[in-house]
């Protein structure tokens with residue numbers, strides 16, 4: 001990848017992946033407030049479908065492009081491989097579990113779906129923060145394939 005092309009992909013990657021982390025902080029605040037104001041689940045469902053999901057998919061896609069297009073590779077360095085696995089799990093959990101929990105809560109099943117949504121927000125936030133730390137420190141060296 002030419003430097004300018006790499007930087008453009010990196011820019012898109014950082015905006016979407018750290019944006020995903022940012023909107024998750026907002027979702028956590030809303031998930032707490034929604035126990036007293038269940039109408040907030042409507043807003044959270046919208047955010048889940050129209051903001052969180054597109055950010056998640058773009059963060060994953062740009063991460064894969066950057067890995068394959070640079071010296072890092074997808075499986076050559078432990079920090080990239082761990083980020084990749086964690087993000088795939090997070091995208092699947094967001095697509096199927098978080099969004100369905102939000103839709104259920106928005107439809108009135110607050111008692112069952114509300115706590116699940118809160119836990120999902122806490123786990124996601126921890127994971128994206130961990131991914132950001134991995135991205136900046138790039139620890140643990142190469143894998144056997146590197």
Ligand code: HEM
Nearest residue numbers: 017018060063064066067070072083084087128131132135
């Ligand atoms: C929540 C998910 C993610 C977050 C928060 C995140 C965050 C970041 C950040 C902040 C950087 C910039 C680091 C720097 O320039 O020093 C970065 C770079 C990078 N990320 Fe991610 N990332 C995520 C997911 C992924 C995934 C899934 C992959 C691979 C499949 C990936 C691969 C990379 C690579 C290879 C770079 C370095 C690009 C370069 O310097 O050329 N990331 N990431």
